[in-house]
Amino acid sequence: MSDPGTSVHFRLRIDSIDLGEWNSCEGLGIQVELEEHQEGGNNDFVWQLPSRLIYTNVTLTRPLTDDTAKVFKYLSKLPQRVRRGTAEIAALKPDRSLLVQWGLADVVLVRWSGPSFDPSRSEVATESIELAYHGFTEVSD
Template sequence: MASVDPGTAVHFRLKIDGINLGDWNSCDGLGCQVEVEEHQEGGNNGFVWQLPSRIRYQNVTLARPLTPDTAKVAQFLAKLPRGVKRGTAQIAALRPDLAMLVQWGLADVVLVRWSGPSFDPARSEVATESIELAYHGFLEVGS
C-alpha cells in the first residue's frame, strides 16, 4: 500500500476573478460555522431541539513577505476605487514540489483589508503584507 501524504503545505496560491495574486506563506480563517437555535419542546424536559439556522463564514487572511508578486496586488488595489464588486477566489494549498494538494473556491468575495509592511530602521524584520477577504460560501472545486 502506498504511503499517504499527510497534507503538509508550504504555501498557498491566491487567484481572485482569475487574476493570479501570487503565492502566500500563511492562510488563516478559512472556515464556516452553522448557527443553531435551541427549541425546548413543551412537556419533554429531557430534550432540546437543535435547529440549524444560518451559515457564517469567517474572513480569510493570507500573509507573506514582500515579493515581486506584491506588484500584482498593488495593481489589483488600484482598481478598487472604480467600484468594489463581489467576485470569486481560489486558494490552492501547494506541496513543496508545487503540486496542488487541495483547492478551495470562494463565492461572493470582497477584499476588505490589505496591510502593507511597517518600515522601522531600528528593527531588522522581514517586510510583510497581508490581504483579508470576506466571502459568502464555497464553490465546488476539487483537489
C-alpha cells in the same frame, strides 16, 4: 501512502487574476448557527435547530515579494469597481504541485495590510490580504 498536507504556501486568484503565492492562510471555515428551542414539559431535552451558515473571513500573509506588485495593481482598480467575485485558494506542496484547492463564491476584498517598517527591529516586511465570502464553488482545474 500519500504525503500529508504539509504545504508551506498558497496560491491566490481573484476573478482569474493571479495574486501570487502566500506563506500562510488562516480563517477558511464554515459554521452552522444553531437556534435552541426548549420544549414545554420536556425538561431534559433542548432542540438544536440549524438556521444559517456563517463563513469566516480568510486572511493570507506573506513577506514582500515581486508578487506584491500584482496585489498593488489589483488594489489600484478597486475604487473603480468594488464588486463580488470568485476566488481560488490552492494549497501547494513544497515542490509547488497542487495539494488541494478551494473555490470561494461572492468574494469581497475587505482589507489589505502593508508592511510596518521599524529600524529598531530586524523583521521581515510582510503584507496580508483579508477576504470575506459567502459560500464555496467548484474550482476549474
